[in-house]
Every structure is written in C-alpha cells, then in structure tokens.
Amino acid sequence: MPELTKPPSPDASPHASPYVSPCVSRYTARIDGRGYVFGDLRTVMAKASPFRSGDALAGLAAQSEEERMLARTVLADVPLARFLDEVLIPYEDDEVTRLIVDTHDPVAFAEIAHLTVGGLRDWLLGDAADTAALTRIAPGLTPEMAAAVSKLMRNQDLILVAQKCRVVTRFRNTIGLPGRLSVRLQPNHPTDDPKGIAASMLDGLLYGCGDAVIGINPASDDPAAIVKLIEMIDAFRQRYDVPTQSCVLTHVTQTIDAIERRAPVDLVFQSIAGTQRANAGFGIDLALLREAHHAALSLARGTVGENVMYFETGQGSALSADAHHGVDQQTCEARAYAVARAFRPLLVNTVVGFIGPEYLYNGKQIIRAGLEDHFCGKLLGVPMGCDICYTNHADADQDDMDTLLTLLCVAGVNFVMGVPGADDIMLNYQSTSFHDALYARRVLGLGRAPEFEQWLVKMGVTDADGHLERVPSAQRLLPAAHALLDERR
Incomplete structure (x- = not known):
C-alpha cells in the first residue's frame, strides 16, 4: 500500500489521526496527494466494510482497497460518542x-x-x-x-x-455456559409428514442433539397443521421428560393464534431485521413482538428460566427488501440484534449464507460474515448461534462450512444447527449435520446443556463422559418413535 501523507491541518487536535483532515469534512483522508471525502458516518462505515457482494450490489462498497483502508483509518479515529x-x-x-x-x-x-x-x-x-x-x-x-x-x-x-463474551439463557435447560455447545435439532420435511419428522428427531437424539431446541420449519401455514406439529413434538417431549424446548418456526401471528388455541407453545419464533421497513416486509413491528412475548410468558412453561423468544437474522435481509437506507448490510444486521436484545430471547441465530450469493458471494465472505455476526451479537449481550449454511448456487462448499463451524466453536458460539446429512430437504439449502456437532464436541472437548446431558446418560444415549452408546439408546427410544407415529396415523 502507498505511504500515507499527512495533509496540512494546523487546527487539528494533538490526539487526532495525522491522516484525517479537519477541512471540508471531518471524514476526509489523503494519500499520495489524492483526497478522499466520505460525506457522513454512514458512508465511512460502508466503505470500511470488508468486500461483499451485497454492498457492491447496493452501490455502497469501496471502489478500491486503497479507499477501503483509508475509510478504516478514518473510522478508527471516530469517537464512540x-x-x-x-x-x-x-x-x-x-x-x-x-x-x-x-x-x-x-x-x-x-x-x-x-x-x-x-x-x-x-x-x-x-x-x-x-x-x-x-x-x-x-x-x-x-x-x-x-x-x-x-x-x-x-x-x-x-x-x-x-x-x-458469555450470554447464558434458560427455559428447560441452560444454554451458553463455558465449554458447552448446543444444537438445534431441525427435522424439517417437505410435506410435514409425521413419519419423516419422527425419523429425523430420533436420528438427532441418538447423536445427542436437540438441547438448543427441537425446531421445525413447517411446509404449511395452515393454523391447524401448525398446532398438530406443536402437539406432536410436545407429546414426545412429555412422554420421555426431555429437558429441552420445542418450536414450530412459523410467523409470529400464527404462534399467537396457536397460543389462543391453547397449543403447548414453548418458544415464539420470528425472523427480524435491522430497520423498521425491513421488519414491515416480514409483517411485523415492535408492538407485535411485544404482544407475542407477553403471550408466551403468560404460559409459564419454562422450568429453569423464562427466555421464550427465538429470532433468526441474516446479512442482506434489509437490502433484499430495499429497506437499508444506504446502510451497509453488516451494520443493518447488527441493528437487528438490538431488536432481539429488547426481548431477552433464548436463542438468536444468523442464517448466514441462506439469502444467497447476491449478498455473500462465496465461502470467504460467508465465513467472515458469520464471525462478524457472532462477535457483534455477543458483544451486545445477545445469545448468538449460527446456521452455518449456503445455498446450492453460491461459490461455497461443505469444507467452507467445516472451517466456519470450527472457528465459531472456538469463539464460543451458543448453538449450531443439526440437520440430517446437512441437507435440508424442505428448505433446499446446505447446513451442518448431527455428525458435524459430534466432530466439534470431540475436537474441542465441548459438552451439551447440562440438564440435557444428564438426560442422555439416563436414557443410555451417552455414557457418563458424553460418548455415544448407540445400540442401547436405540432400543430405549425406538418404541417412543413408533408410539408417536401410531398416535398420528
């Protein structure tokens, strides 16, 4: 990089950067006689961002590495106040x-x-x-x-x-403790077939997954079908006294309706974004989230805590809704964590590569975004997890996901996804598998949520050291799966 040259600045503070001029704009820099003027703080933020396809699509990205580094130099000297x-x-x-x-x-x-x-x-x-x-x-x-x-x-x-950073939350178990990694068991099915869902649930439990939540993305938005899914998971949980929580990841209004129908709702789910207009695109506002939060709390279904909300986010959501106000996508994403923080959620995760290569083009950009999101969420006091994922038209593969999984687990991520074979056959994207969670726990010596860990030992799924005991556990849990299917026929 060319050497920075100090512009004339006789009135500059002795503590100011020698590379930032007080003239014309407080966001001005020069290099080799060339001046860069960043019109406002929003522009400085956008130009200082690591390159990603979404900011380029929005016309916000720095035009060169020189401009990016000068924007970072300017940003470094901006007072937090x-x-x-x-x-x-x-x-x-x-x-x-x-x-x-x-x-x-x-x-x-x-x-x-x-x-x-x-x-x-x-x-x-x-x-x-x-x-x-x-x-x-x-x-x-x-x-x-x-x-x-x-x-x-x-x-x-x-x-x-x-x-x-440590952010610990509780409902029926405790998530986010040091040395622990929780997993959302994600048994999605393209037709919400109870047999397919039950098979995936059993598979995940036999791998020791499901302590974050057993969460289904429903294929249908029919209220009766959603209530049936809620009742199905809860029936299994109650039959075997599983110390975890369930969630059907439908729109918040559908969950409020399910609560009014007296369905056994544990967690309220909603996708959120960092601007009012983007949230309006999701059909929500803060008042609606408050209503849902109060409704879930009124059920008092938690046993060790009352964190009842589950939020998902993702870089690019505000841009895809044309609701970013000229703010770069990573800053918009961080603003979504302010929405989450206001409702004391049990779980928050960035679905980092799900929106597509228009916003995060390749594995390098996905890895960087996942680390940024986790860092910003944890720093703000949000219980961050990550759906480490990519779509099939992105320039990424499962090796990239292995890398991000390892880095996030070193960074203390609260939870990740557990999808059969890492291939979600309903949402049609690639995520992380039950096997991937085993790898991370084994390599880094990570345990599960303590209450869930004790249950696994009691059921014979693992031994006292957390190692799988698959044959005995299958004998104990297979009758449960058969009974569940018999009830739903």
Whole structure:
C-alpha cells in the first residue's frame, strides 16, 4: 500500500489521526496527494466494510482497497460518542433507531465513553476486557459501535473477543455456559409428514442433539397443521421428560393464534431485521413482538428460566427488501440484534449464507460474515448461534462450512444447527449435520446443556463422559418413535 501523507491541518487536535483532515469534512483522508471525502458516518462505515457482494450490489462498497483502508483509518479515529449524535437512520423515520437510542444505557457506556473506535478495538483485545467487563458494558454499546469496531478487526480478533463474551439463557435447560455447545435439532420435511419428522428427531437424539431446541420449519401455514406439529413434538417431549424446548418456526401471528388455541407453545419464533421497513416486509413491528412475548410468558412453561423468544437474522435481509437506507448490510444486521436484545430471547441465530450469493458471494465472505455476526451479537449481550449454511448456487462448499463451524466453536458460539446429512430437504439449502456437532464436541472437548446431558446418560444415549452408546439408546427410544407415529396415523 502507498505511504500515507499527512495533509496540512494546523487546527487539528494533538490526539487526532495525522491522516484525517479537519477541512471540508471531518471524514476526509489523503494519500499520495489524492483526497478522499466520505460525506457522513454512514458512508465511512460502508466503505470500511470488508468486500461483499451485497454492498457492491447496493452501490455502497469501496471502489478500491486503497479507499477501503483509508475509510478504516478514518473510522478508527471516530469517537464512540459520535454514534449517539449522528445516527445512521433518522430517529423520526425508524422505530429500530428509536429503540436503540431510547434504551441506550449511559451508565454502562461511561466506562468506554472516552474511546474512539480504534481505541475500543485495542481495549477489547486487552486483558482488562474480561467476561465481567464485557457483560458490564454491553448495554452501553449500540449496534453501530459494535459493527464499526468489527470492521477494524481480523478474523482472529473477532474470535478472541467473542470467546470472552458469555450470554447464558434458560427455559428447560441452560444454554451458553463455558465449554458447552448446543444444537438445534431441525427435522424439517417437505410435506410435514409425521413419519419423516419422527425419523429425523430420533436420528438427532441418538447423536445427542436437540438441547438448543427441537425446531421445525413447517411446509404449511395452515393454523391447524401448525398446532398438530406443536402437539406432536410436545407429546414426545412429555412422554420421555426431555429437558429441552420445542418450536414450530412459523410467523409470529400464527404462534399467537396457536397460543389462543391453547397449543403447548414453548418458544415464539420470528425472523427480524435491522430497520423498521425491513421488519414491515416480514409483517411485523415492535408492538407485535411485544404482544407475542407477553403471550408466551403468560404460559409459564419454562422450568429453569423464562427466555421464550427465538429470532433468526441474516446479512442482506434489509437490502433484499430495499429497506437499508444506504446502510451497509453488516451494520443493518447488527441493528437487528438490538431488536432481539429488547426481548431477552433464548436463542438468536444468523442464517448466514441462506439469502444467497447476491449478498455473500462465496465461502470467504460467508465465513467472515458469520464471525462478524457472532462477535457483534455477543458483544451486545445477545445469545448468538449460527446456521452455518449456503445455498446450492453460491461459490461455497461443505469444507467452507467445516472451517466456519470450527472457528465459531472456538469463539464460543451458543448453538449450531443439526440437520440430517446437512441437507435440508424442505428448505433446499446446505447446513451442518448431527455428525458435524459430534466432530466439534470431540475436537474441542465441548459438552451439551447440562440438564440435557444428564438426560442422555439416563436414557443410555451417552455414557457418563458424553460418548455415544448407540445400540442401547436405540432400543430405549425406538418404541417412543413408533408410539408417536401410531398416535398420528
């Protein structure tokens, strides 16, 4: 990279970057006599982002690596407090912005209020930023601050800091403890066939998966069909006293309807985004989420806690809805975590490669996005998991998913997906399998949620050390699957 040259700046603060000019714009830099002017903080953020296809599609990406690095130089010297004064999406136009501003905790922020974005990076990587400190400052961070500092970090930096963050949640078991990795058992079926779903559930349980949630994406949006799926999972859970939670991942209005029908709803699911307009595209707003949250709490079905919400997100959702307001896709994604944080969820996961190569083109971009999302969510105090995935028309493969799975598990991800064979035959995308979770747990010495782990031993699925005992467990659980199918015929 060419050497940076210092522009004339007689009025500059002695603590300001020598490469940022106070003239014309406070977001100005020069290199080899050429000037770069970034019109506002939103532009600096977008230009500083690692390259990805979604930002290029939106016309927001830096036009060269030189421009990207100069934008990062400028961003590093932006005081954190400026994000409270210069919001990226106007307060009066967007309820997510209002949520971020109105719920900001100035007491928690005071500890880091003197820092710039670059100073925050240095502090996060230092020993002073231990788990207690990161938990303490989380309410004082805005999503834009988290997104900004992530743009200055290498992958190893994102992993190191995220590994120090701990967000523990509870419903029927405890998720997010150190040295643990939970798995969502995802037994989807293209026709919601009970036999197919039951077979996948049994397969996943025999691999020790399902402690995060047994969660089905329904093929139908028929209310009666959704209630049947809810009742089917709950019947199995109650019959064998499984210490986990169930969820049918339908629209929040369908779940409210199921609650009104007195269905045994554990968790309320909804896809969310980082702008009001993008959420409107999902058919939701904050008021509707509050209604669903209150409805789920009223059932009081949790045994060890009352975290009742499950949210999914993904970089590119705001752009695909033409609702990004000129904000880069990673910052929009971080803003979705402010929505999640407001409802104290049990689970949040970025479905990182699901939206397609228009937004994350290849394995390299998917890996980077997954680490960014996990870092930003954990830093903001959100219980982050990841659907480590890609669509079949992306320039990615299962080796890329192995890499991201390993990196996220080192970084302390709360949970990942467990899909039979890693191939979701209903949603038609590639994710991670029950075998992949076994690999991660074995290589990194990770346990399951403690309550679920004890149940697996009691049922003979694993021994006391967590190793699988497949033949005895099959003999114990196969009658359960047959009984479940007999009930649904």
